Structure formats: C-alpha cells, structure tokens
Amino acid sequence: MKVNVINRSKHELPAYQTEASAGMDLRANLGEPVILQPLERKLIGTGLFIELPVGFEAQIRPRSGLAFKQGLTVLNSPGTVDADYRGEIKVLLVNLSQEVFEIQDGERIAQMVIARHEQISWQLTDSLSDTERGAGGYGSTGKS
Numbered sequence: 001m002k003v004n005v006i007n008r009s010k011h012e013l014p015a016y017q018t019e020a021s022a023g024m025d026l027r028a029n030l031g032e033p034v035i036l037q038p039l040e041r042k043l044i045g046t047g048l049f050i051e052l053p054v055g056f057e058a059q060i061r062p063r064s065g066l067a068f069k070q071g072l073t074v075l076n077s078p079g080t081v082d083a084d085y086r087g088e089i090k091v092l093l094v095n096l097s098q099e100v101f102e103i104q105d106g107e108r109i110a111q112m113v114i115a116r117h118e119q120i121s122w123q124l125t126d127s128l129s130d131t132e133r134g135a136g137g138y139g140s141t142g143k144s
Contacts, residue, residue: 001053003114008088009047011106023061023111026091030105036095041075043090044109052083052114059113060091066109071097074110081112
C-alpha cells in the first residue's frame with residue numbers, strides 16, 4: 001500500500017528495520033533538545049504529515065528499549081492517527097522514571113504501526129449469546 005506523506009523534518013522517512021517488522025520508528029523533530037523531568041509529559045513533533053486510506057489507522061506505540069531502559073513511554077498508547085487527520089504526527093511522551101531524560105533531535109521516540117480497522121453499527125438487543133467465559137472479567141481466568 002502506498003501512503004502520501006509530507007516530510008517537513010530534517011530526517012529520513014520512517015522505515016521498517018527488518019523484513020517482518022510491523023512498526024516503523026518515528027524520530028523527534030526538534031530545534032533544540034527537550035528535557036523531560038520525572039513524571040512530566042510533552043508532545044513531541046515528528047515533522048510528518050500523512051494521508052491514510054479510509055479503513056486504516058496509524059497506531060503510535062512506545063519503543064520497547066526506551067520504555068525498559070529509560071522509563072519513557074507513549075502516554076495514550078496506542079495513540080491513533082485517523083485516516084481523515086492531516087496535521088503533524090506528534091507523540092505524547094511521558095517520563096515514568098526517576099531520572100531526567102533529554103530528547104535529542106532525530107532520536108527515535110516511538111513506533112508507528114499501520115492497521116486496518118472496521119466501523120460498526122449498533123444493533124440493540126435484549127440478550128447476548130452464551131459463551132464458556134460468560135461475564136467473567138478481570139482475573140476470572142486465573143493467575144497465570
């Protein structure tokens with residue numbers, strides 16, 4: 001699938017790192033480094049603008065290495081970029097560590113996965129079909 005993109009950053013376009021990668025790394029597009037204090041959140045621009053086909057979304061997710069090693073994650077994960085959005089893709093980062101984190105221009109800050117989705121229409125009913133699980137919710141299937 002081809003996707004129209006405007007790149008107003010000084011960095012190359014996101015790319016898949018391996019043949020089977022689902023996500024592409026997004027880079028910070030900054031005029032100067034951004035400091036994230038512990039528990040602070042900031043919206044970080046990428047300089048990218050995309051035009052997705054209807055029926056697709058871009059999901060913005062944390063990078064596992066940053067989350068594990070630095071405590072940096074995407075706050076509204078996964079963030080959704082809808083097919084009709086034409087603004088800059090921005091990443092809402094939060095620093096969950098106890099250390100200050102400095103984001104540099106061009107740093108890989110998140111990953112983007114393009115996913116197909118469906119829209120539904122509701123059908124009111126008085127009952128739902130039975131399943132083995134039924135209404136069992138949080139923790140209902142055991143510890144492991």
